[in-house]
Amino acid sequence: MEQNRKIQFEHLGLIDYKEAWDYQEKLFKSILDLKAHNRTAAPEAQQATPNYLLFCYHPHVYTLGKSGHEENLLLNESGLEAKGATYYKINRGGDITYHGPGQIVGYPILDLESFFTDIHKYLRFLEEAVILTLKEYNIEAGRIAGLTGVWLDHEAQINPRKICAMGVKCSRWVTMHGFAFNVNTDLDYFNNIVPCGISDKQVTSLAKELGHEVSLSEVEEKLRKHLAALFEATITDTLHEERY
Numbered sequence: 277m278e279q280n281r282k283i284q285f286e287h288l289g290l291i292d293y294k295e296a297w298d299y300q301e302k303l304f305k306s307i308l309d310l311k312a313h314n315r316t317a318a319p320e321a322q323q324a325t326p327n328y329l330l331f332c333y334h335p336h337v338y339t340l341g342k343s344g345h346e347e348n349l350l351l352n353e354s355g356l357e358a359k360g361a362t363y364y365k366i367n368r369g370g371d372i373t374y375h376g377p378g379q380i381v382g383y384p385i386l387d388l389e390s391f392f393t394d395i396h397k398y399l400r401f402l403e404e405a406v407i408l409t410l411k412e413y414n415i416e417a418g419r420i421a422g423l424t425g426v427w428l429d430h431e432a433q434i435n436p437r438k439i440c441a442m443g444v445k446c447s448r449w450v451t452m453h454g455f456a457f458n459v460n461t462d463l464d465y466f467n468n469i470v471p472c473g474i475s476d477k478q479v480t481s482l483a484k485e486l487g488h489e490v491s492l493s494e495v496e497e498k499l500r501k502h503l504a505a506l507f508e509a510t511i512t513d514t515l516h517e518e519r520y
Contacts, residue, residue, distance in 0.1 A: 279324075279390040279391075280324040280325060280326065280327065280387070280390045281327075281391065281507070281508060281509045281510065282326075282327065282510050282512065283327040283328065283329050283384075283504075283507070283509045283510065283512070284326060284327065285328075285329045285330075285331070285511050285512060285513050286328070286513070287331045287496075288331070288332035289333065290332070290333045290334070290335065290377070291332050291333070291334065292334070293334045293337040293339065293364060293375065294364065296332055296334070296381075296383070297364075299330070300330065300383050300452045300453070301452070303328050303452075304385055304447075304450060304452045306326075307325050307326065307385065307387055307450045308447065308448060308450055310323060310325050310326075311325055311387070311448060324390075325387040325389075325450075326387075327384075327385065327386045327509070328383075328385040329382065329383070329384050329385075329500075329503070329511060330383040330385070331380060331383075331496055332381050332383070333376075333378070333379065333381065333492075334375040334376060334379075334381060335360075335361075335362070335376070336359060336360050336361035336362070336374075336375075336376045336377075336465060337361060337362045337363070337364065337374070337375050338351075338356075338361060338362070338363045338372060338373070338374055338468070339363075339364050339365075339366050339368075339372065339375065340363070340364070340366065340371065340372045341366060341368045341369050341370035341371055341372070342367055342369065343369055343370065343371065344370065344371035345371060345372075348371055348372045348470040349372055349469055350469060350470070351468045355468070359465070361465070366453070367445055368444055368445045368452075368453035369444060370424070370441075370442070371470075372469050372470065373441045373456060374456075374466055376461060376462060376465055377461075377462070378458075378459055378460030378462065378481075378489075378492070379456055379459060379460075379461040380457040380492060380496055381454070381456050381457075382454045382456075382457070382499070383452065384402070384451055385450070385451060386450070386451050386507075387449060387450050388446070388450070389449045391507055391508075393449055395444075395446050398444070398451065399442060399444065401503075401506045401507060402454065402455050403424075403425065403440070403442070404502070404506055405499055405502040405503045406426045406439070406440045406457055406499070407426055408498075408502040409457075409498045409499045410426070410439070410482070412498055413482065413485075413486060413490070415486075416428070417439060418430040418431065420433070420436060424441075424443075425438050425440055425441050425442050426438070426457075427439070427477075428480060428485065435478065436477045437477070437478045437479060437480035438477060438479050438480070439457070439458050439479075439480050439481065439482065439485075440456065440458065441455065441456045442454065442455045442456075457482075457495070458479065458480065458481035459482045459483060459490055459495050460481065460482070460483045460489045460490065460492065461481045461483075463479055463480070463481055
């Protein structure tokens with residue numbers, strides 16, 4: 277069956293974390309169900325699996341991956357309430373992270389069998405899209421061996437700073453969850469966790485590095501462009517499914 281390299285894009289705007297998670301799960305399951313159908317269907321009854329890319333912003337929330345440690349959240353229930361934040365244990369990889377306004381959260385829900393079957397390459401492509409976006413703002417970013425995500429001062433590591441965190445789930449080569457790119461993020465919220473379980477490195481944002489806030493829509497457009505080029509895909513604003 278022909279591979280589908282078209283990606284349907286939807287911007288969810290400011291959306292509760294659980295609502296976005298449920299929507300991801302719905303799209304994720306629809307792809308898995310179609311793949312299951314295709315395995316037993318006659319060739320003429322098989323259908324190409326769709327791909328989705330969701331961008332959104334979340335109200336203040338902390339999420340803990342399935343391999344994370346609860347002690348990396350430094351707030352109790354009353355502390356979370358005082359900060360106006362919620363907390364979820366979720367089914368992605370990785371440890372604890374923060375999402376909040378001013379941060380671009382991206383959820384690619386892709387059938388990697390239409391692109392390549394290599395989860396490490398997938399993560400490197402997500403990182404590269406952010407690295408190339410930052411380069412357009414004259415900020416050199418890269419990777420640190422053994423640490424997923426995008427970092428500044430990644431080579432000398434005198435003051436290494438994470439600007440984009442990542443955590444994904446993949447089942448039968450279908451992905452969900454994704455990345456959180458700090459653009460105009462209130463970094464004080466990271467003081468309430470041990471980000472990604474890493475205690476000896478800092479977190480930063482594009483606004484902090486530039487000394488001024490940046491248009492989120494401008495950054496999103498650059499990010500979409502680089503994702504499309506890396507995955508050799510066409511990203512179109514054509515997703516109009518009901519979320520519920």
